[in-house]
Amino acid sequence: MNQLAWRLTTDFNKEKHLFTDTLTLDYFVETYVCSCGYTKFILKYSKQEIDYMCKRCENMRFYNANFAWSNFAYFIEQELDTEFEYEYKVEYTDNVVSSFYGIGIPTKIDFISQKVIYDMKAVYTVTLTQEGELNRDYILQPPKKDKTQVEENLLYHINNLNPFDIPKHPKKKITFDIAAFFLKNRELKEFAFYYWRYIPKMDQKELFVNDALIHLANHPKEKSIKKALYHNYTRQMDQYGKYNAIAIEVFCKTMNDTNIIVKLLNLESMFLIDSGLNTQEFYQLIIFLKKYYIEKQLFKLFSSQEFENKPFLFRDILREFITMQESIEHLFKKVACKAVALHDEFVRCGVEERYKYMFTKTLSYKAKEIKPCITLGRYKVSVPQTGMELFKWAESLHNCMAGYFDAIDCNETIIYCFFKEDDLQFAVEVSDGYIRQASGKYNRELLKEEEKVLEKWFQISFKKIQRQADAA
Ligand SMILES: [Zn+2]
Structure with missing residues (x-):
């Protein structure tokens, strides 16, 4: 398995042998594993020096496995000219999946079966922790294709053995991004959550899409709202491949009229509202508007052509509201419940605030x-x-x-x-x-x-x- 010839010195008492527990022997064993395949065990006293040459091929050059194990970085540095036969390995231990690129080095001897046991010492390691942290450690930077291979091996392991129990998609492979997303949000039990722009914070160990939707919609009892909610969800996923729930959450929390909520959920523009939106900010705007306008008027505002054609206008309204909220709260004069009118009135409040001093x-x-x-x-x-x-x-x-x-x-x-x-x-x-x-x-x-x-x-x-x- 390894083209290099190795010398490994082991303390006989520390290895398992036929006389373990019955006999203490003050010996060391020098094991010579030659690249020709011939292996020789020599018993020696601790300080004894041995000159060894392979009987079969007359090789005298044996790399010191003990030194390689104790100071691998230094060993590699000294042996830069040596062409090691690098190998790959993937392992799952202590809730970490590690993918290695390294060389096999003799680590101990099973004296009963007279076998040399190798272990891999990595020069390049990529690990993914169960917390979703991806780490890359190296002693030596391997060629790019090998690095890529190390990562692919890790992903292969995660996709096929799925040690972290990440929700799976029938067609889509788990990438590092996907893995990190689900490992950082352990409660999410369905792959579809990966496409949610925002996931409500819920104190649940296991969260499924249905529960999250119902929670977002403020636990509606009305069948018509639930129906519109699911319909809206599947429509967004089908059309856009993602789910924006911010406006839905805010409307369901602030509106009382069931018909209005259903109509809002069925609005096409409901998908556009969300770009660059923050739930708390949008919530405050709606609460403010509700002081001046009835729900029917707000529905008219959000379903208007003006609104659908100029989603940026809504962003401007919201930005103006958030930056000048305090002045708007006490300087606002009721205008028509229309996007442009509201926008101009919010701007006016801001201007008045700015020039109040004079x-x-x-x-x-x-x-x-x-x-x-x-x-x-x-x-x-x-x-x-x-x-x-x-x-x-x-x-x-x-x-x-x-x-x-x-x-x-x-x-x-x-x-x-x-x-x-x-x-x-x-x-x-x-x-x-x-x-x-x-x-x-x-x-x-x-x-x-x-x-x-x-x-x-x-x-x-x-x-x-x-x-x-x-x-x-
Ligand atoms: Zn040999």
């Missing part, structure tokens, strides 16, 4: 700065007198003008707002006697008529100032 502040201007506040045809030009005014005007233009409060406050810039019949049309930022920007609602560009008014206004209000400044 609501109580007033803005002051120099005389020449408010000189341009004139009436021009149907337009009336004004500057905000308070932070609150600036914020409200920014809201009516739907732009980020409110962010200029600090700049206006320290006289770096001024925003002139153009009203027509008390309705804010557009705003212009002026600093150092120049127009920096001008825009209407949602930052639209100015209309022709507005541009003309602006030009005229600028001529009247600033060219004079400019000339005065130039003259000075």
Whole structure:
């Protein structure tokens, strides 16, 4: 089995022999296992040196098995040029499956049968513990194909002998990922759980899909809910090959109307809701929405085309809600129960929160700065007198003008707002006697008529100032 010739020294008293228990012999046995197949046992005293040569092939080179066992790394290092015959072995002991790549070395002698017993010393070992930890240990890095083989051997063992009792799939082989998943979740007794995006925490030693589904759905008594639940589950598994249960769990926990729950479970969009969702966050959003809307309205929201077409919109709503939850909780003003409306209202609450600090502040201007506040045809030009005014005007233009409060406050810039019949049309930022920007609602560009008014206004209000400044 091994092409190397080995020398093994054993303490005769420590091995099993014919006189064990009846006789103590102060001998050592030197065993010479030659690569030609010839084996010789020589009895010797402890300090005695022996020169041995194989009778059959005259070989004199015997590797020291005792040294190899006691300091294998050093032995391998010294014998790097030797071509060992590497072998593979897989073993299951102490709840660990180990796959080895190594060499066989004589370890002891059975004197009764006069047999040399070999054991493998590994240079490369891959182990999988029953806790699902995969470890790779090595003394020597073997070639890649051998490493791969070691892992394949381990997986073969796990698939065929299944020592850890991992749930099996009729077609799919157990991979390291699958093994780790089930070993870290020992209670899961069905392979299908591998495809669940999220598994409810339940204090059960053994968990089956049916029980988990019922638990997720908050233990419904109604047959119609159970039916919809299973239907939803098989549909998800068939269509997507995975199961997203977050929305289902939250709806079953928060909704009271059986019909609404059944209808929600039957929604196609129920599969889309889950991407990037966290149960707790979604739960809080639904609880919040329930304070303002009835379940029918919420069903309409989640079944709307708007929702189905733009799943990202829902993600935005949720993100906005989670990041600004506190402000939304006390600044929210009921809007239509529609995705876009809710989204905009949540954003507005966030903005209001951000600019709240300036609501109580007033803005002051120099005389020449408010000189341009004139009436021009149907337009009336004004500057905000308070932070609150600036914020409200920014809201009516739907732009980020409110962010200029600090700049206006320290006289770096001024925003002139153009009203027509008390309705804010557009705003212009002026600093150092120049127009920096001008825009209407949602930052639209100015209309022709507005541009003309602006030009005229600028001529009247600033060219004079400019000339005065130039003259000075
Ligand atoms: Zn020989």
